[in-house]
Amino acid sequence: MTELLQIQDVRKTFGIRSSFLGRKKDLVAVEGISLRIPKGRTLGLVGESGSGKSTLANMVTGMLAPTSGQVLIDGQPVHDQKGKVALRGESGAQIVFQDPYSSLNPRMPVAQLLAEPLKVAPKVLMPEREQRVNELLDQVGLPRSARQKYPHEFSGGQRQRIVIARALARRPRLLVCDEPVSALDVSVQSQILNLLKDLQDELGLTYLFIGHGLESVGFMSDEIAVMYLGRIVEQGPAHQVLADPVHPYTQALISSSEAIPFHAGGTVELTGEIPSPLNPPSGCVFRTRCPLVTDICAEAVPALTPRSESRMAACHRR
Amino acid sequence: MSEPLLKIQNLQVSATRSSAKLPVVDGASLSIERGERVALVGESGSGKSVTCFSAMGLLPESLQVTDGSIRYQGSELTALGAEKLRRLRGPEIAMIYQEPLTSLNPLLTIGAQLKEAAGRAKAGRREILEMLDRVGFADPPRILRQRPHELSGGMRQRVMIAMALVGRPKLLLADEPTTALDVTIQSQVLKLMYDLSYDLDTAVLIVSHDLSVVRKLADTVHVMYAGQVVESGPVKEVLATPRHPYTQALLDSAPHMGDTRDRLESIPGIVPTPDQWDQGCRFRSRCPLATEQCEQRPPKVEEDDRASMCWHIDRLVARQQEAAV
Amino acid sequence: MAESTTMSASGTGSVEPAPAKSFSQRSWRSKLRRVPLSGWIGLVLVGVPAVVAIFAPLLMPHSPTEIDPTRALLPPIGMEGYQPGHLLGTDNLGRDLLSRLIEGARISLLIGVLSVVLAGSIGLTVGLAAGYYSKWIDALLMRFVDALLAIPSILLILVILGVLDPGMWTLIFVLGITNWVIYARQIRAEVLELRERQFIRAAQNFGVSGPTILLRHLTPNVMPSFIVLSTLSVATVIVTESGLSFLGLGVQPPDISWGLMLTTGRDYLATAWWISTLPGLAITFTVLGILLLGDWLRDALDPRLAVGR
Known part of the structure; x- marks a missing residue:
């Protein structure tokens, strides 16, 4: 199978000045990440805010240039x-x-919103542009009468359809979905997730699907990569990772997504919060919150190593 | 005393816009016992937050309680003046909001804001430090000197909870308290609310659109749709065997762990707006079980501690049994 | 989640709207139908002097500069001593006040509008550029703006007027280049906020060029405050003009502006109050009209307010 997206050892740092005359410090947002997505497949990227997943997305779309490595x-x-x-x-x-x-x-x-990407060189000319706008509306399930309306006349779910239509305007083969449903109501979320799946089948799209909840990412993805503080800590086929997580962080994410009532013994696996990327912990970045931490975790950075044929994890535990 | 802590009966809240009265909440009833954890779930536009705000007497000016009653420990809140309501807030009823950043004054230290909250409830520095310790801060005196921007989202929400609970209120209202937070922080905050409610015997009314939040925290749930409570009952039972097609649809449409479905069930269409509401069942335009009968006002069917408003409960139950086989 | 707002926004989408007319037709008709009373009042208050200014030569009953000492200080209609032919009376030199008001409207409005156009276009450009482009362009432009703001504008005006010959065009120039800084500051602040919105990022992502983003995305979104600022400053400029004319630095006779008329009449306030009161009223009503008009225009240009509700 051919890879549509290849991320090769990408690293991104930002220079941060703590005060006006202070010395510049490097904030490592993404540290040496490699990923690949085969054509027509979905890679789910999971992580909390501050994990670097949005930075990675921005490098894929071209908004940010990697400090080293390439996409x-x-x-x-x-x-x-x-x-x-x-x-x-x-x-x-x-x-x-x-x-x-x-x-x-x-x-x-809406008509203008959808036509905008088509006005950028190489330009699509007028009659064809009109036609494309109609086609896009059909594809995302909006009536053509939506053309003359303004965004505020639509509900959240319908707006997200417009956003998807606009992203599809130039017929890209790779779509980055940055938490596309987390701002929507539950019943609308499923509509949008289904729509994305349909579009993928219809147009052969490849998705990089980003989320902080494992449920929707698990539903959408063939493969999952879990990020923590700029690094990938676990990676593998979606159902395998969810059914049998290796890394303690993935385990914790899954257990906090599972809705076991507290009065029935539901517990919180993770204490504390994600550390600042300006002051990452030595060794394993997850060790400050890890329930299974040992001495070696503070000393050596665990490498992302194969755990089985298709799976990788970065943890000192074997 | 058999009177519940909070009893909302047949509540109607309306938006008055140029002489026209448009209901936003339309006949909602629920009650909360001391120390009970109750959840209100629904989509945006269902009226769940408005119901919660009216219990606090904190409706925006454009909204008014136009019918029904809200009784707190036997006294009618809708009849109370602004000043008496204000005195209830803090020592009796406290509230936490969705967005912990905008709910805190960025210019004041956490200490000053906690003191303000504590002052009304006559709690001193000792109680404040104790409360900060309880919500999980390792070094309470240091937190007192910090300002909101120095704290993370999760820490701010802990501060909000400390502020709300420092006066030991009997009722805590929480409007989507974890929606803005990351998954792992979400369950930390929920667990904290659960533990405190248990230890301090504080009743909680939590408003959420997220069924997993409800499942984790609440004992009782009320499902709201288009201004009405369409189903209520013990969380475990309601989420296992819903008695309203809307609840069933909500459950089916959310992806869950280990989902092997290729497509999610989805509810077609969108929530009707108040100007489209009528006597009949408001879910009928999106309901897979709807018949002509649904154009008439649905009956409120009560059974033990469960209740729902639907004409076709028997067909829903039959479907569930079919699916289980 | 704010229930009331999400609700009102959600409904319309499901209903199939009537087959759409062309966009411009629909919006103009619906906008006109929705002009509130205050908008109409503004339109009339501004429209009358504007029309009068345009057709001034046709409307003037007398030459505005024709002196006739025998007819000095005649009162307006309805007062004792009124003489037909001079509807609003005459000034101390016997010039017809109505004609002078009409001629004054021309110059006063021209100064007000042109200097605001000048200030607005400089300010908008600088504000957009400073807000959108790189940090050092921003720093450079804003330090310059700060420097200008540090000098009291009246001082700057006096200095420039000391160098250049006073007159209408000088006044327009001076008022234009001293007023643009407020636009620049305000617009920049808004652009900084807008720039972080995702629709700007989306446009950048499609490869839309910088100038196009400025024109198509940012400019319409800063228009509300631009219009409010502009109407406010047309008003202040007209008032400043009268102040400068009062000091003898503004419009020079034989040109006429309302401000200048206000000045010439001040010696006769006790005996012939109408000489300065009438131009005063003209200024007041025009300024009020501009403010009302701007208020309505801001709402009318907002699609969220123009359609529905």
Whole structure:
């Protein structure tokens, strides 16, 4: 199978100045991540806020250039040597954002919103553009009468359909979904998740699906990668990772997603919060919250090593 | 005393817009016993938050209680003046909100804000430090000197909980308290609320759209749809064998751990807006079981401690039994 | 979640709307139908002097500069001593006040509008650029703005007017280049906030160029405050103009502005109050009209308020 997306040992740091004259400090947002997604498949990326998953997404869409390493879509690097975006339109990735309210310009009617990506070089000309807009509305299940309406006239779920339609306008093959349903109501979430699945079947899309909840990511993905503080701690086929997690962090995520009532003995596995990436712990970054921590965890960084044929984990425990 | 701590009966809250009265909550009833944890679930637009806010007497100016009663320990809240209501807040009823950042004043230290909350409840520094310790801060005196921006989202929500509970209120209202937080922090905060409610015998009314939050924390659940409570009962039973098609649909549409389905059930269409509400069942346009009968006001069917408003409970039950086989 | 807002926003989508008319037709008709009373009042208060200013030569009963000492200080209609032909009376030199008000409207409005156009376009450009582009462009522009703000604008005006010859065009120039800083500051602040919104990021992601984002996405979204600022400053500019004319630094005779008329009449307040009161009223009503108009325009340009509710 051919890989559509290849992320090769990507690292991203931001220079942060703590005070006006203070010395610059490197914040490591993403540390040496490698991932690949075969054509037509979905990779789910799970992590809490601060795990670096959005930074990674931004490097895939080209919004951020990696400090080192590179991102390839269909073998083509997303950024050129100077860090400028090299892939646009159908060859690049498009993104579906989390918040359907702020991702649509409130002063543009739907037809204009959907046509906008088509006005960027190589331009799609007028009659064809109109046709494409109608096609997009059909694809995401909105009536054509939506063309003249403004974003505020739609519910959250319908807005997210508009956002998806706009992302599809240039016929990209890779779609980055950055928590596309977490701002929506439960009953609408399932509509959008189903829509994304249908579109994938219909158009042969490849998804990088980002979420902080394991339920929806597990439902959508063929493969899952779990991120913590800029690193991948576990990776493997979705059903295997969810059924039999190796890394204590994945185990904790799963147990906090499982709704066992507290009065029936439901517990909280993880204490504390994700440490600041400005001051990451030595050794294993998860050790400050890990229930299974031992001495070696503070000394050596555990490498992401194969655990079985298709699975990897970064933990000192064997 | 057999009177429940809070009893909301047939509550109607309306938006008054240029002489027209549009109900937002339309005949909601629920009651909370001392120390009980009750959840209100529903989608946005269901009226769940408004119901919660009216128990606090904190409705925005555009909304008014137009019918029904809210009784707190036997006294009618809708009849109380603003000043008396204000005095109830804090020592008797406290509230925490969804967004812990905007709920705290960015310019004041945590200590100053806690003192303000404690002052009304006549709690001193000792109680404040004790409460901060209880909500899980390792070094309470240091937290007192910090300001909201120095804390993470989870820590801020802990501070909010400490502020709400420092006066040992009998009722804690929580409006989507964990929605803005990460999964692992969510369960920390919920566990904290559960433990405190248990230890201090505080009743909790939690508003959420998330069934897993409800399952973890609550004893009793009321499911709201389009301004009405369509189903209520013990959480365990309601979520295992719903007696309303809407509850069933909510359960089916959420992906769960180890989901092997290829598609999720989804509820077609969207929640009807108040101007589309009528006497009949409001879920009928989206309901797989709907018949012509549903155009008439659905009966309230009560059985032991469960209740629901539906014409077709028998068919729903039959379906569940079929699916179980 | 704020139930009331999500609810009102959610309903319309499910209902099939009537087949759409072309966008511009629909919006203009619906916008006109929704003009509130205050909007109409504003339209009239601004429209009358504007029309009068445009057709000034046709409307003036006399030459505004024609001096006739025998007809000095005649009162307006309805007062004792009124003489037909001079509807609003005459000033100390016997010039017809109605004609002078009409001619004054031209210059006063021209100064008000043109200097605001000048200030607004500089301010909008600088504000957009500073807010959207890199940090050092922002720093450079904003330090310059700060420097300008540090100098009292009246001082700056006096200095410039000391160098240049006073007159209408000088005044427009001076008021324009001293007023743009407020626009720049306000617009920049809004752009900084808007820039973080995801629809800007989405546009960048499609490869939409910087200038296009500025024009198509940012400009419409800063328009509400731009309009409010503009109407407020048309008003202040008209008032400043009268102040400067009062000091002899504004419009120079034989040109006429309302501000200048206000000044010439002050010696006669006790005996012939109408000479300065009438232009005063003209200024008051026009400014009020502009403010009302701006208020309505801001709402009308917001799609969230223009349709439905």
